[in-house]
Amino acid sequence: MEQLQVKCKGFEEGDWIPIRYTGRGEDLSPELELIGIAPGAKSIAITLDDASHPIFPNFNHWVIWNLPVQSVIPEGIAHGKYVGSLGATQGKAYGRHKYRGPKPPLKAIHNYVFTVYILDCKIDLDAGSRKRDLLNKMEGHILQQATLTGKFQSRRE
Template identity: 35%
Template sequence: MKKALKLFFVVFGILLLPIAEAGALTLTSPAFLDGERMPLNSGYKNGNISPALQWSGFPERTESFALIMDDPDARGWPHWVVFNIPVSVTGLMENFPREEELPDGTRQGLNDFKKVGYGGPSPPSGVHRYVFRLFALDSRIELDAGCSKRALLNAMKGHVLAEAKLTGKYGN
């Protein structure tokens, strides 16, 4: 009985570990609050300037971060794919460079505008939600810059320690 109980707590504890760590990661922006409207200049046709993002509370075992911004109201249209963000980085500056790879090793994938880097909101009509998802990963991702959102999600399987979300709205 003691062995079974011990095994139960070991397994149960291991299963709870990612859940406990996942609750600690937070993602915010000084440009807008969660669930609120994004700045006008963040739109694809109104400046296409990425909002500044900040995060904290990531698990100790984090080796890198990845960020995906997509539009769930338009079949998950990817607007931004960023990965291999060093663990020493705790945010992305406004108007983040649209380069495939930055000097610190950060890489960017393709958005659905078929361009590398940030591609701002451009809803066909009405207000759309734009979800920024930050992933704390236990490794760097072995993918080339310019990859797709799908390729990144596949490469991250089994490496996600925690996830945080921030939702902005854009459109009229």
């Protein structure tokens, strides 16, 4: 099986996340390109975590599931528990039922990790669910998993 790759037209692996995708900018979810999606895929889930949070390791910013299988996840996914245009559900995270991009304290550099999961089923969870609920429900159904890491610093000079 081909390895899944996640790319973003806004930044490369390990690079600075453009301000438009952050809480200091437009706070838009970035467009993600998925390369090598496994046959038999039925849905996609995505999480965004602050891997550098000093108090809450891997602090969850965004959780969305039941995205249709597609090679491009569009930029600027709408807010709300259910994203009707995509048939997806957004759970509770720092961004309650929406994408909330990086917004570390001034001068702190944090690393943010987008994790994409390719699943062999749709996930039956309500919108009040959190990342841990999703991870538990996905167990045994993950066909592929890949990450894209970017960094951000508020008011970087």
